[in-house]
Amino acid sequence: MNDLSYEEKRERLEELAPEELAEIEAEDEGDDHPLPDLPNAEAYDEIRMRCAPNPNGPWHVGHARMPAVIGTYRDRYDGWFCVRFDDTDPETKRPDLEAYDAILDDLEYLGFEPDAVYRASDRLETYYDHARELIELDGAYTCSCPGEEFSELKNAGEPCPHRDKDAETVLEEFEAMVDGEYDSGEMVLRVKTDIEHKNPALRDFVAFRMIDTPHPREEANDYRCWPMLDFQSGIDDHLIGITHIIRGIDLQDSAKKQRFVYDYFGWEYPEVVHWGHVQLDAYDVKMSTSTIAELIEEGELDGWDDPRAPTLKSLRRRGIRGEAIVDAMVDLGTSTSDVDLAMSSIYANNRELIDDETDRRFMVRDGTELPLGGSPPAEANPPLHPDHEERGVREIPVGDAVLLEPDDLPDREERVWLKGLGCFRYTDGTLEHTDDDIDVVREGDVDVVHWVPASESVPLRMRTPEGDVFGRAEPGVADLEPDELVQFERVGFARIDNVAQSATDDSSNRRSRDRHEDEETVAYYTHD
RNA sequence: GCUCCGAUAGUGUAGUCCGGCCAAUCAUAUUGCCCUCUCGAGGCAAUGACCGGGGUUCAAAUCCCCGUCGGAGCACCA
Numbered sequence: 070m071n072d073l074s075y076e077e078k079r080e081r082l083e084e085l086a087p088e089e090l091a092e093i094e095a096e097d098e099g100d101d102h103p104l105p106d107l108p109n110a111e112a113y114d115e116i117r118m119r120c121a122p123n124p125n126g127p128w129h130v131g132h133a134r135m136p137a138v139i140g141t142y143r144d145r146y147d148g149w150f151c152v153r154f155d156d157t158d159p160e161t162k163r164p165d166l167e168a169y170d171a172i173l174d175d176l177e178y179l180g181f182e183p184d185a186v187y188r189a190s191d192r193l194e195t196y197y198d199h200a201r202e203l204i205e206l207d208g209a210y211t212c213s214c215p216g217e218e219f220s221e222l223k224n225a226g227e228p229c230p231h232r233d234k235d236a237e238t239v240l241e242e243f244e245a246m247v248d249g250e251y252d253s254g255e256m257v258l259r260v261k262t263d264i265e266h267k268n269p270a271l272r273d274f275v276a277f278r279m280i281d282t283p284h285p286r287e288e289a290n291d292y293r294c295w296p297m298l299d300f301q302s303g304i305d306d307h308l309i310g311i312t313h314i315i316r317g318i319d320l321q322d323s324a325k326k327q328r329f330v331y332d333y334f335g336w337e338y339p340e341v342v343h344w345g346h347v348q349l350d351a352y353d354v355k356m357s358t359s360t361i362a363e364l365i366e367e368g369e370l371d372g373w374d375d376p377r378a379p380t381l382k383s384l385r386r387r388g389i390r391g392e393a394i395v396d397a398m399v400d401l402g403t404s405t406s407d408v409d410l411a412m413s414s415i416y417a418n419n420r421e422l423i424d425d426e427t428d429r430r431f432m433v434r435d436g437t438e439l440p441l442g443g444s445p446p447a448e449a450n451p452p453l454h455p456d457h458e459e460r461g462v463r464e465i466p467v468g469d470a471v472l473l474e475p476d477d478l479p480d481r482e483e484r485v486w487l488k489g490l491g492c493f494r495y496t497d498g499t500l501e502h503t504d505d506d507i508d509v510v511r512e513g514d515v516d517v518v519h520w521v522p523a524s525e526s527v528p529l530r531m532r533t534p535e536g537d538v539f540g541r542a543e544p545g546v547a548d549l550e551p552d553e554l555v556q557f558e559r560v561g562f563a564r565i566d567n568v569a570q571s572a573t574d575d576s577s578n579r580r581s582r583d584r585h586e587d588e589e590t591v592a593y594y595t596h597d
Numbered sequence: 598g599c600u601c602c603g604a605u606a607g608u609g610u611a612g613u614c615c616g617g618c619c620a621a622u623c624a625u626a627u628u629g630c631c632c633u634c635u636c637g638a639g640g641c642a643a644u645g646a647c648c649g650g651g652g653u654u655c656a657a658a659u660c661c662c663c664g665u666c667g668g669a670g671c672a673c674c675a
Contacts, residue, residue, distance in 0.1 A: 123675045155675065162674050216673060224599080224671080257673050268600040270671040278673035298675050321601065322670045343602085345668070350608075400624070402610060406603050407668060414609070414625050424638055456638070488634055510634055517634050559635045597636075 104141060104399060108340045113312045116148030120176075120183070121155045121302060121316070124168035126358040127373045128175040128381045130394065130410070131347040137398035139315060140181040151185040151309065152176065155302060157295050159284040164190075166285050171373070175381045179391040187309070189301050190289035196296045197247055199304050199334075200258060200277060204239045208333035209276060211242035212259045223272045226265045232273070246277060249293035253281045260300070262329040270322045271329075276300035303327035307336050315342045318405055344403045351412035352379040352534065376532045376593055384415075388554050388564025388595045393419035416596035423554055423562060423595075428453040428460065431488070431519045432531070432557035432592075434540035436472025438523045441493070443502030451489025465489070465543045470523035471500070472541055477518040486510050486517045488558065519558045531563060533594035546590065554595070562595035 156164040212231040258277040283290040364370045374382035450462040479485040479495040493500035526541035569590040
């Protein structure tokens, strides 16, 4: 039944119990708090949105908000969304060639596939054409004022001398810009807005500037005249037919700037939703692509998927489902105030997704070895999952000594229940098997702890957001496959990342794997 | 300094447009109890919020004003 898709399940239910289904669905509607309706959605035949990342690195957790919300709206309205890489600054926000795919990868992890993918750096000629048209509409002028000088004039609400140039001259100079005849900083094209606008941020903004540094993409490395985001993005949103722009509050004024361009062209500006910034509560590392990149560069982090990094690749490697992140992001809503996202909310979502299907194992961190006395069973057989006996049991050879976590060591002469094995009394440095049955646990006299055999357990490194933890896991862990999820009982969920070849008993029978790191069994901690 | 935004429990969110049904929703968190051979899951319960001050009104979380706090923009960054 669980293999069925939601639709299939729903259909099946509809046949079997239509009334109950209606009830369930009615409840659902009252229960969840979906995103608010998109403004003026009914006015459009198709809701079209875009996700416009700057390809300067893989995504951190905060980036998930855009696809989560846009993707959710797409599903709700049966709409459309694209990814558009706004890679129009080859210098200060220099694109990272690997980031384009890394971002699409992250998107896929979150469970979304864009309906189209664009790169602004492929579309320069389009932007040039619109600039020419704008110039002819007397809506833009070439300006060679040094930045500071213009800024002073602007703040005083005074036009610069270049503002009155005739369209012909402007067009000529703009063509020279396009042809790369100016050096960086020599000439810009400004949009003529309202030089006395009460909001200084909106006065005559730059639409194109010269950049000497070639673009890293081969297809774009001949261009020297690059559009600014406000221009490029404004043109593209209209050409792509975007009906709803969703983006951060840092771009609030951008909408107002772009409206001037739209007015020149006689275009309707899309609906806009601006939201605040997302802060994550759980990481030491600042959530910014450049900070993370630096830490990786300096070797402080192992890479974008280091469990200490607040990135999507990190969460993915830890075995967290993209869906858990998406749900948490959708829950944040779209308010314009800044929000703190609690990782616990992602963890809670994920736990619900994985708990039922994740088998149990033992793993002892920083174990203390205790010899066993009496005559305990030779093998322990705890269930793979306490709620699913049908999945069978584990086979853990007991041996003559076990490892316990330091916190679990019983006091002298106290009893302790080794989970799945039985009751032991701690006497003279030895755990003596007793005949007590499980009732002593039920009565609350004896603590239940997890354990591993001292000799046959497998060494394991568990990577966590707080750093690496070393321990030993029950032998069965050596037979797991990378990417499998486990729950180490009383420790937490983890994703198996690598299984050491030497950890398996029958390693000689196995096909050899050509992986260097095979000597070590590694798990990534998911959450508790 | 100029210009915009925003403010509901630890966190997020509903309600604010169209004032009363809000002594305020849901989730998460924390705590306690039940269940359980996990500190997981499940069940139950508790904790906890309308930024402050005025005004309008029979009635304000909701409308108005003033403050306070927070955020954003004022780039040849995105």
